[in-house]
Amino acid sequence: xxxxxxxxKTEEKNIEKTRxxxxxxxxxxxxxxEDEILLHxxxxxxxxxxxxxxxDNGTLSLSGVRKIETKGVLKWEEFNDVEYIxxxxxxQTIDAEKVEAELKDGVLxxxxxxxxxxxxxxxxxxxx
Amino acid sequence: xxxxxxxxxRMFVAMDLLQSRMxxxxxxxxxxxxxxxxxxxxxxxPKTNLLENGDxxxxxxxxxxxxxxxxxxxxxxxxxxxxxxxxVDTPDGYKVHRNERGGSTFSRSFTLPADVxxxxxxxxxxxxxxYLTLPKSETAKSKQITIN
Numbered sequence: 001x002x003x004x005x006x007x008x009k010t011e012e013k014n015i016e017k018t019r020x021x022x023x024x025x026x027x028x029x030x031x032x033x034e035d036e037i038l039l040h041x042x043x044x045x046x047x048x049x050x051x052x053x054x055x056d057n058g059t060l061s062l063s064g065v066r067k068i069e070t071k072g073v074l075k076w077e078e079f080n081d082v083e084y085i086x087x088x089x090x091x092q093t094i095d096a097e098k099v100e101a102e103l104k105d106g107v108l109x110x111x112x113x114x115x116x117x118x119x120x121x122x123x124x125x126x127x128x
Numbered sequence: 129x130x131x132x133x134x135x136x137x138r139m140f141v142a143m144d145l146l147q148s149r150m151x152x153x154x155x156x157x158x159x160x161x162x163x164x165x166x167x168x169x170x171x172x173x174p175k176t177n178l179l180e181n182g183d184x185x186x187x188x189x190x191x192x193x194x195x196x197x198x199x200x201x202x203x204x205x206x207x208x209x210x211x212x213x214x215x216v217d218t219p220d221g222y223k224v225h226r227n228e229r230g231g232s233t234f235s236r237s238f239t240l241p242a243d244v245x246x247x248x249x250x251x252x253x254x255x256x257x258x259y260l261t262l263p264k265s266e267t268a269k270s271k272q273i274t275i276n
Contacts, residue, residue, distance in 0.1 A: 027165040027229045031222035038222065042166050042229050044192035044256035068188065068257075072181030075241065079166075079175040079190050106192035106256015 021065070026084040026108075037094065037112040043084045044106035051103060053110065055096045061087040062108065093117070165228070166190040166256075167214070173236035174210070174258075183269055185240055185262040192256035193217070193229065199258065203246045208262070211235035242268035 031038040039060075043051070046064035054061045064084040070077075095115040102109045167174060167190075179186040189210060191199065199212040216231035218224060244262040252259045 025165065027167075029216070029218075029227050029229050030225035031218060032225055033222045037225075038219065040193075040217070040229065042192040042256075044166055044190045047255065068177070070177065070179055072179040072184075072186060075178040075180055077177050079177060079188075103255075105195065105253075106190075 021081055021083050023085050024082040025086050026062070026064070028086065034114075036114060037090070039088075039108075039110040039112065041084070041086070041108045041110075042106065043103075043108050046084065046103070046106065046108075048103050051101075051108060053099070053101050053108075055090070055094075055099065058089055058092060059087055060090045060110075060112075061085070062110075064108065166192050167234070172232060173234045176210075176236070176238075178238070178240075180241070183264055185242075185244065185264065187238075187258075187260040187262065189258040189260075190256070191253070191258050194256075196253055199253075201249075201251060201260065203244060203249060203262070206240045206243045207237065208240055208244070208260075209235065209237040210258070244268075 026041045026043050028042075029038075029040045031040075041062060043064040043066070045066040045068060050066070051062070051064040053063075062085065065081075066084065067081050068079070070080075090112065093114050094112045098113045100111040102111075174189045174191050176187055176189045179188075187208065187210075191212070191214075194212055194214055198215070199210065202209040202211075211234065213233045214229075214231045216227065216229070218227075240262070243265040245265040248263045250261045252261075
């Protein structure tokens with residue numbers, strides 16, 4: 001869009017900002033069985049120290065910051081520094097103490113075990 | 129009658145603001161591919177960066193969840209091809225609630241700006257990103273010309 005002279009005098013202040021970290025939504029797969037819920041999230045290039053997983057009051061939030069090293073002249077750029085961020089609401093049946101997380105090959109795998117009380121139980125019918 | 133001039137002025141200010149916001153909208157739209165999940169190019173191939181470092185090219189590709197054996201890289205002259213298979217790793221016995229990280233075969237080819245020495249190419253996979261270092265072939269390196 002070419003710049004045209006404004007129709008009226010405005011005082012818009014353009015404050016110079018250095019490049020901000022864009023946020024992106026990681027793609028996830030969610031699987032469930034009787035004992036746990038599994039969540040796999042694509043976070044390529046994120047190191048373990050830059051990932052944070054928080055569970056608070058029924059909400060699970062994932063966040064991972066990725067910095068790409070670019071030495072040399074960029075000919076073309078299709079991905080750069082992003083913050084992968086996404087939150088989910090999880091059912092009350094998850095035991096927050098026993099959640100495990102693993103980061104391998106750019107995929108974050110979370111195990112959310114269900115608490116004992118929530119596992120389905122077979123009720124045995126006794127002949128009366 | 130003269131009091132109305134300030135109203136017209138305010139209307140023009142609003143239109144200027146709209147125009148500058150719309151302008152920014154267009155430039156932000158072009159950049160949206162930089163963030164976002166992996167494999168979101170229209171052709172379902174990995175996003176890549178190409179850098180030139182003096183005598184080497186460096187190609188970085190976003191390939192999360194793919195192991196070394198699932199990728200194959202072919203080089204010929206200045207033609208580079210990266211292909212592979214992304215498999216969905218559903219564990220047995222689990223019900224699927226959501227599957228956004230689909231699995232498929234992909235292939236992407238590039239014509240590099242200069243010929244590359246295929247014998248000395250190095251490839252490294254780290255944290256779901258493939259780093260390829262491609263040294264330029266002798267004929268393609270730039271040479272300093274001395275003036276006598």
